[in-house]
Amino acid sequence: MLYPISTKTRTVQDLNGIWKFKLEDDRAPNDVSTPLETDRHMFVPGSFNDQGVTRDIRMHVGYVWYEREFVIPDFLLNQRVVLRLDAATHEADVYVNGKFVVRHKGGYIPFEAEIQDVIHPGKNRVSVKLSNRIDYTSLPVGNYSETKMEDGRIVRKLSENFDFFNYAGLNRYVRIYTTPKSYLEDIAISYDVDLAALSADVKVATCAKGDFDNVKVTILDANDSVVGKGEGENAIVSLKDIKLWQPLNAYLYKARVELYKADELIDVYEEEFGIRTVEVKNSQFLINGKPFYFKGYGKHEDTYINGRGINEAYNVADINLMRWMGANSFRTSHYPYSEEMMRLCDREGIVVIDECAAVGMFEGFSVDSASGMAAKSTWSVLNTKEAHEQAMYELIKRDKNHACVVMWSVMNEPDSAGPGAREYFEHIFEYSRKLDPQNRPFTYVNFQICGVDKDVCTDLVDVICLNRYFGWYWDTADFASAEKHLIEDLEKWHEKYPDKPIMFCEYGADTVAGLHAVDDIPFTEDYQVKYYEINSRVFDRYDFFIGEQVWNFADFETKTGINRVQGNKKGVFTRAREPKAAARLLRDRWLNIPDFDYKK
Ligand code: BDP
Numbered sequence: 111m112l113y114p115i116s117t118k119t120r121t122v123q124d125l126n127g128i129w130k131f132k133l134e135d136d137r138a139p140n141d142v143s144t145p146l147e148t149d150r151h152m153f154v155p156g157s158f159n160d161q162g163v164t165r166d167i168r169m170h171v172g173y174v175w176y177e178r179e180f181v182i183p184d185f186l187l188n189q190r191v192v193l194r195l196d197a198a199t200h201e202a203d204v205y206v207n208g209k210f211v212v213r214h215k216g217g218y219i220p221f222e223a224e225i226q227d228v229i230h231p232g233k234n235r236v237s238v239k240l241s242n243r244i245d246y247t248s249l250p251v252g253n254y255s256e257t258k259m260e261d262g263r264i265v266r267k268l269s270e271n272f273d274f275f276n277y278a279g280l281n282r283y284v285r286i287y288t289t290p291k292s293y294l295e296d297i298a299i300s301y302d303v304d305l306a307a308l309s310a311d312v313k314v315a316t317c318a319k320g321d322f323d324n325v326k327v328t329i330l331d332a333n334d335s336v337v338g339k340g341e342g343e344n345a346i347v348s349l350k351d352i353k354l355w356q357p358l359n360a361y362l363y364k365a366r367v368e369l370y371k372a373d374e375l376i377d378v379y380e381e382e383f384g385i386r387t388v389e390v391k392n393s394q395f396l397i398n399g400k401p402f403y404f405k406g407y408g409k410h411e412d413t414y415i416n417g418r419g420i421n422e423a424y425n426v427a428d429i430n431l432m433r434w435m436g437a438n439s440f441r442t443s444h445y446p447y448s449e450e451m452m453r454l455c456d457r458e459g460i461v462v463i464d465e466c467a468a469v470g471m472f473e474g475f476s477v478d479s480a481s482g483m484a485a486k487s488t489w490s491v492l493n494t495k496e497a498h499e500q501a502m503y504e505l506i507k508r509d510k511n512h513a514c515v516v517m518w519s520v521m522n523e524p525d526s527a528g529p530g531a532r533e534y535f536e537h538i539f540e541y542s543r544k545l546d547p548q549n550r551p552f553t554y555v556n557f558q559i560c561g562v563d564k565d566v567c568t569d570l571v572d573v574i575c576l577n578r579y580f581g582w583y584w585d586t587a588d589f590a591s592a593e594k595h596l597i598e599d600l601e602k603w604h605e606k607y608p609d610k611p612i613m614f615c616e617y618g619a620d621t622v623a624g625l626h627a628v629d630d631i632p633f634t635e636d637y638q639v640k641y642y643e644i645n646s647r648v649f650d651r652y653d654f655f656i657g658e659q660v661w662n663f664a665d666f667e668t669k670t671g672i673n674r675v676q677g678n679k680k681g682v683f684t685r686a687r688e689p690k691a692a693a694r695l696l697r698d699r700w701l702n703i704p705d706f707d708y709k710k
Pocket of ligand 1: 272273522523678
C-alpha cells in the first residue's frame with residue numbers, strides 16, 4: 111500500500127480537524143442517510159477517550175459515530191478519488207453521503223475506499239461508525255461481554271487482556287487522495303547488495319492497474335541526481351558506489367516510478383528507500399555485515415489528551431531523546447506505529463523491530479501474572495488465526511520498503527507453552543515468512559512464564575527476544591537472587607539454542623518520579639537505577655547477548671487497577687518526557703557502547 115503523496119499526477123487533501131461525534135444509542139440508532147444529530151465534537155486524529163473527559167466517553171464500550179463534510183474541487187472529479195483512513199481503532203464502517211464504502215477491522219493499519227462514484231460536486235459527507243470492541247477473535251485480544259437490558263440498552267464490558275489503555279477512535283490521519291484512473295497501486299523494493307564492492311541490484315516490483323504500456327523506474331540519490339534507470343513491472347537497476355543506510359546515519363534514495371501509455375505519462379510516484387543488509391549469523395545480528403548491538407526501548411504511542419492518536423511533535427522529541435541517550439532502536443510494542451513514525455525512523459537511522467498487534471494472546475493475562483499461573487487453554491479459547499494472518503499481511507504490505515525495519519515481531523508474550531501453541535506458531539511463522547520481499551528475520555517476544563523449560567516455539571525464531579522482570583515481578587527487592595536467576599536463565603537459553611542471538615525486548619521496574627530511598631524500595635528512582643545496573647552487568651558477560659531494549663521509554667496509560675499508579679510507571683521518562691535518574695544511568699552506559707562490534 112502506497113503512502114499518500116502529491117506528485118505531478120496525484121493530489122492529497124486532509125480531513126483532519128474537528129469532526130461531529132456521537133455515542134451510538136442502541137435504542138435509537140443513527141440513521142446515516144441524514145446528517146448526524148449531535149452537539150459533541152472530537153479532534154481527528156486523536157483518541158476520543160481523554161478528549162471526552164467524562165466517564166461516559168472515556169470508558170465507553172461499543173459504537174461511536176464520527177462525521178464531517180468535505181468538498182472535492184470539480185476538476186478532480188474525473189480522477190480516481192480515494193478515501194484513506196490511517197487507523198480506525200478497532201473496527202469501522204465508513205459511509206460517504208450515506209452510502210457504505212468500506213469496512214475494516216484492525217485498529218492500527220490504514221485502509222481505503224474508492225469514492226468517485228458516490229461523491230458529487232459541492233459538499234459531501236463522510237460518516238464513520240466505529241467500534242472499540244476487542245475480543246477473542248481480534249488483535250489485540252480483549253475480554254468482552256454484553257448484556258441486553260429490559261429497556262433495550264446493551265451494556266457492554268471490556269477488559270484489556272494486556273497492559274495498555276484501550277484508546278480508540280480515528281487515531282491517525284484521514285485523507286482523500288486522487289490518482290489517475292490508471293494508476294500505480296503498489297511498489298516493492300528489495301535488493302542484492304555486494305558490500306565489498308559497494309554495489310547493489312535494486313529490484314523495483316510494481317503493481318499497476320488500468321490501461322498502460324510500460325513502467326519506467328529512475329533511481330535518484332539524496333541530491334536528486336539520477337544514478338540508475340530501469341523498465342518494466344519487475345525492473346532491476348544496478349547501482350555502483352552506493353551509500354548504505356546505516357543506524358543513526360541514514361542515507362535515502364528515491365525510486366521514481368512512472369506509468370506510461372505510449373509516450374504519455376499517466377501516473378508517477380516517488381518512494382524513498384535505504385539500502386542496507388540484515389542477517390542473523392553465528393549468534394550475531396548483522397547490519398551491513400557488521401554485528402549490531404540494539405540499545406533502546408519498547409515504546410507506546412501514548413500522549414496526554416491525544417491518547418493513542420498520532421502526535422508528530424512527540425515523535426520528533428522522542429527520537430531526539432533517544433539520540434540524547436545514545437539509543438539506536440526501539441520496538442513498535444505492541445502494534446504497528448504510524449507511517450509517519452516509520453518514515454521518520456528511515457530518515458533518522460533509528461532501527462525498528464516492527465510488531466503487529468498480536469498481544470494478549472495468553473488466557474487470563476494480568477499484569478501480576480508473575481505469580482506463576484500458566485495458561486491452560488489459550489489456544490482453544492482464542493480464535494485469532496484469521497485476524498493474525500490479516501495483521502501480518504497488512505503490516506508487511508505497509509512497511510516492507512522501510513530501511514528502518516530490521517525484524518518483524520509476530521507476537522508479544524503469547525502462550526508459547528500450552529497445548530496448541532506449537533501448531534499456532536508454526537502456522538503464523540510460515541505464513542508470515544513468505545510475505546516479506548526483503549526476507550528479514552522474524553521473532554516473537556517471549557513471556558517469562560513460558561520460560562526455557564516450558565516454551566515449545568523458540569526454535570522458530572531468528573533472534574530470541576525475551577521480556578524479563580527479575581528484580582521486579584520476580585525476586586522483588588532481592589537483587590542478589592534476581593542477578594543469580596537472570597544469569598541462570600540466559601545461560602539455559604544459550605545452552606538450548608547456541609546459534610541464536612539473544613536480546614531483551616523488555617526489562618524494567620515501575621518508578622514514580624521523585625521517590626527516593628537508600629534501601630531497595632520498589633517504585634523509587636534509586637530502585638530503578640539499581641535494577642538497570644544489575645541487568646547491564648549481566649548482559650556484558652555474554653557475547654551472544656545482542657541487545658537491550660528497556661521497558662518502557664516513557665510512562666503510559668493502562669487500564670484502571672490497583673497494580674498501576676495512574677498508568678504504568680516503568681518509563682525511563684515520565685509521560686511528559688522528563689528524565690528519571692535511570693535515564694542518565696543508561697545514557698552514560700549507551701554513549702559508551704558502540705552501535706557495532708560491541709561484542710566481538
Ligand atoms: C509485559 C508486557 C507489557 C507490560 C509489561 C509490564 O509485554 O505490555 O506493560 O510487561 O508489566 O507483560 O510492565
